[in-house]
Amino acid sequence: SSELTQDPAVSVALGQTVRITCQGDSLRSYYASWYQQKPGQAPVLVIYGKNNRPSGIPDRFSGSSSGNTASLTITGAQAEDEADYYCNSRDSSGNHPVFGGGTKLTVL
Amino acid sequence: QVQLQESGPGLVKPSQTLSLTCTVSGGSISSGGYYWSWIRQHPGKGLEWIGYIYYSGSTYYNPSLKSRVTISVDTSKNQFSLKLSSVTAADTAVYYCAREGKVPNWFDPWGQGTLVTVSS
Numbered sequence: 115s116s117e118l119t120q121d122p123a124v125s126v127a128l129g130q131t132v133r134i135t136c137q138g139d140s141l142r143s144y145y146a147s148w149y150q151q152k153p154g155q156a157p158v159l160v161i162y163g164k165n166n167r168p169s170g171i172p173d174r175f176s177g178s179s180s181g182n183t184a185s186l187t188i189t190g191a192q193a194e195d196e197a198d199y200y201c202n203s204r205d206s207s208g209n210h211p212v213f214g215g216g217t218k219l220t221v222l
Numbered sequence: 223q224v225q226l227q228e229s230g231p232g233l234v235k236p237s238q239t240l241s242l243t244c245t246v247s248g249g250s251i252s253s254g255g256y257y258w259s260w261i262r263q264h265p266g267k268g269l270e271w272i273g274y275i276y277y278s279g280s281t282y283y284n285p286s287l288k289s290r291v292t293i294s295v296d297t298s299k300n301q302f303s304l305k306l307s308s309v310t311a312a313d314t315a316v317y318y319c320a321r322e323g324k325v326p327n328w329f330d331p332w333g334q335g336t337l338v339t340v341s342s
Contacts, residue, residue: 144326144327145326145327146326147326147327147328147329149329155334156318156332156333156334156335157269157318157329157332158330158332159328159329159330159331162323162326162328162330163326163328168330200268200269202269202327202328202329203326203327204327209282210271210282210284210285211259211271211322211327211329212271213268213269213270213271214268215268216268216269
């Protein structure tokens with residue numbers, strides 16, 4: 115089992131706001147990064163660090179963290195945001211990267 | 223911008239060694255500041271970090287795979303490679319290479335991925 119826990123599936127109505135969470139003890143010490151993966155494609159980094167977006171990522175994507183939980187928020191979800199989302203941080207010892215199990219986002 | 227591309231056999235026999243190469247373009251592995259990683263994804267499953275290498279040759283591997291993994295770098299060709307020995311069907315996966323930032327930890331960009339099937 116992963117050291118980072120994500121809900122398997124989340125749904126959101128078109129244009130509404132959705133929060134995808136990632137829980138793990140290591141998140142008390144390390145920021146999470148977030149990736150979007152569409153079917154048949156490689157993951158794409160959407161958020162890293164405290165709340166940083168790589169170039170080209172829409173500003174409707176934002177990140178936050180509190181205690182042992184990191185969150186990815188999509189404000190005004192679009193149809194093209196339907197995808198799997200993975201969080202990533204360090205393992206509990208801080209030695210190596212780990213990924214959450216992924217959350218499948220459905221935009222209704 | 224930096225781009226990564228995996229290459230290697232798509233079919234490997236059980237007990238043999240899986241070998242993949244990642245070619246980096248648009249940037250130099252030798253410039254430092256980043257680590258160069260391998261990550262895999264079993265069919266329909268999540269992501270598993272395999273290990274990384276720095277341009278100097280220092281490596282770090284996932285403890286769960288450490289006994290079977292070797293990652294090497296060829297800075298003259300701007301490539302890094304993965305070898306996974308004694309493969310079984312459980313190693314069938316899409317293998318990605320990616321550039322890794324350390325603090326905070328992130329992976330960007332990723333290669334397109336290559337499916338490796340372990341079967342006789």
